Amino acid sequence: MGAINLLLVLVMWIVMMLPSVMPMALTFASISRQRRVQQSPYARTGAFVLGYLAVWCGFSVLATLAQWGMLEVRLVTPMMVSTTPLLGGTPLIIAGAFQLTPLKHAYLRKCTSPLGLLLTEWRDGTLGAWIMGARHGTWCVGCCGLLMAVLFFGVGCGAVYLRNARKDTAANTLDRFRGSAPAGRLGYRCCSSLVRS
Template sequence: MPHLLRSTLWLGFFGLILAAWWMLAVASLDMGLDLLGRPGGIAEAMRRMDPRMDMQMPMAEFWPLASMWALMMAAMMLPTLVPTLRAYEDLMVSANGTRAGWAGVVAGYFGVWLVAALGLAGLQLALLFGGMIDMLGIATSRWFAVALLLAVGLFQFTRAKEVCHGVCHAPAMYFLGHWRTGFAGGLRMGSGLGGFCVGCCWGFMALGFAGGVMNLAWMGLATLFMVLEKLPQIGHVVTRPMGFALILGAGVVAGWPIISGG
């Protein structure tokens, strides 16, 4: 029975991730977008539309945006939780952990990212009506994209990134220092870990505004990198190289020829 419960929980966990990716892919197709989140046909006309001319467009309303960001959090951030859940399982016997606690960690972690999704939806609307991005969340100026790439790249070298990544990279140490039993205890620990994870990974969410928040290719690459960042074996060696890559990317984008007022 314990093995059946473990298998059921893990299958449900991965099923949630797959469902989120599937729903995002369907939404992207329904909007007429390609893999890079670029529009065609009707979607192109929507992209060029001034949002102030039609306040009923779903991408200009808070709750549809919040729902989309919540799906993105499930698709992108839940995979990064796998090493943390494995660390919890390693402590279950020696520290009196339970499957309820395991589920609590998932709920607490995801709950924090759901709150982050609300904030990101509000930020997207502010950027949209401020003219910084278009209806599909694509930067309207290359200089805005440059600023995002540069800011996230530089953040990779900061003390804040080091502290937050340290917790995410070694969740067992966090568990040992904050151990609580049962679902409530797992919820509390998961919330704490989620807070550090937001501090560690916020930049990769913000980068969605550089190339479009419905860019599935970017989402996949960002998810892969964030998973690698949290792996005990290599997580500590990929953070700064990514910072250099993003700064270099900012330079490349800044050097693009101006085509249409960007």
């Protein structure tokens, strides 16, 4: 039962996070082709994406272990509803306070404007691509990880909370397209008005 749940959680995180890395992966592939890398740029791009997903999968394993621990000591019900009001509100307060910190904004800058990673920290080879992807994933986990962790408490907090957390995470992802090519800017304008409303 536990291994199946973990596998389901990993698949969920991969499906959730793969779309958010695709603009960066396409940029990475383009730069790989321009640099005339000897290896196939697609293999390196795959390694980049796998590095990114490895970080999010690591995060999901930790979140799952935390969930199992909370279930074991009966801090939450099997439906992830907090058994104590303090536990229900604390993650929200921590995540909300983190949104205002310089560290959050530093992670957000790196996650939504990752071109610096490609220009100043380029690494050759498949392992180098994996490391770059893992580094980008680390910035994104630092930016949105607490919001994702709070989603574990969303069932007990209600649909309004989940909608707002989803909108904040989607808005962070959309910010990547703000300064991109004309099609990306048009998509940003159209989608951001829907997400932020």
